[in-house]
Amino acid sequence: MANKNKMKVYLAERAGFCFGVKRAMDIVSELEGEEDVYTFGPLIHNPQVVEKLRQKGIKCAENIKDIVKGKVVIRAHGVSPRTIQELKELKLKIVDATCPYVKKVHKLTKKLDQEGYQVIILGEKEHPEVIGIKGNSENAIVIEKLEDIESLKSYSKIGLVSQTTQSKDKFKLLSDKLTDYADELKVYNTICNATEQRQKTAVKLAKQMDLIIVLGGYNSGNTRRLAELCSKETETVHIEQFSDLDKAILDDKEKVGVTAGASTPDYLIEDLIQKLESYTVG
Numbered sequence: 001m002a003n004k005n006k007m008k009v010y011l012a013e014r015a016g017f018c019f020g021v022k023r024a025m026d027i028v029s030e031l032e033g034e035e036d037v038y039t040f041g042p043l044i045h046n047p048q049v050v051e052k053l054r055q056k057g058i059k060c061a062e063n064i065k066d067i068v069k070g071k072v073v074i075r076a077h078g079v080s081p082r083t084i085q086e087l088k089e090l091k092l093k094i095v096d097a098t099c100p101y102v103k104k105v106h107k108l109t110k111k112l113d114q115e116g117y118q119v120i121i122l123g124e125k126e127h128p129e130v131i132g133i134k135g136n137s138e139n140a141i142v143i144e145k146l147e148d149i150e151s152l153k154s155y156s157k158i159g160l161v162s163q164t165t166q167s168k169d170k171f172k173l174l175s176d177k178l179t180d181y182a183d184e185l186k187v188y189n190t191i192c193n194a195t196e197q198r199q200k201t202a203v204k205l206a207k208q209m210d211l212i213i214v215l216g217g218y219n220s221g222n223t224r225r226l227a228e229l230c231s232k233e234t235e236t237v238h239i240e241q242f243s244d245l246d247k248a249i250l251d252d253k254e255k256v257g258v259t260a261g262a263s264t265p266d267y268l269i270e271d272l273i274q275k276l277e278s279y280t281v282g
């Protein structure tokens with residue numbers, strides 16, 4: 001049954017595709033219709049988009065061995081130099097859609113490594129972006145939680161970088177703590193503004209809403225973090241599409257906010273807003 005109260009729907013000032021993801025999508029759209037085009041891993045953490053690409057002939061290979069010939073697209077997260085080398089050895093044509101901001105972290109990591117710094121990366125150990133960054137240093141250490149620092153030795157020189165989607169507060173806390181572990185500490189804040197802007201505007205909206213709906217892949221780390229932050233301010237649900245929403249949650253709400261992770265396309269956001277608004281009208 002439709003919600004008969006005067007529910008209003010608001011969209012966060014910054015939501016959805018970031019620059020790097022949009023760029024990767026544009027690069028891939030140029031390849032539609034060609035034969036033997038693969039993305040190395042899902043292009044973005046959004047199953048609906050990955051399925052659409054598959055329908056257009058862009059296949060997703062989780063493993064290098066699954067790509068026999070043709071073109072392979074490196075997604076915005078990037079890969080390690082070693083993976084690039086393996087792809088080259090297979091004589092595959094590489095289409096590099098690595099986000100330029102991620103590329104910058106690769107460069108800085110390599111530079112720190114060459115200058116003799118023990119590289120420390122703040123990030124999720126198993127995240128593809130972090131694996132790619134780590135591959136630019138011989139022995140980089142990934143710190144996921146601040147407690148992980150307790151097992152660190154002391155070094156003469158430590159160089160700190162971050163996965164682009166980490167929180168600034170956590171990065172600052174880590175860099176403060178690291179001063180006790182090195183004679184010299186070089187810090188490169190490589191957190192991307194897109195993440196911060198999405199987080200800030202989502203929290204700002206959440207403070208004024210009865211409910212926040214966070215739209216994006218369940219496998220998208222930055223979307224999950226948006227939901228986590230919003231849930232500290234108001235009731236929050238994370239869904240991939242309107243059909244996932246338990247509509248009963250809308251019944252007593254007057255102000256509903258929508259935000260979306262950096263890998264959520266505009267058409268899904270627009271579809272959600274439209275359906276929420278027509279649900280209100282009944």
Ligand code: SF4
Pocket residue numbers: 018019020021076077099100101102164165192193194195262
């Ligand atoms: S979040 Fe930032 S670094 Fe990551 S892909 Fe988007 S623009 Fe690039």
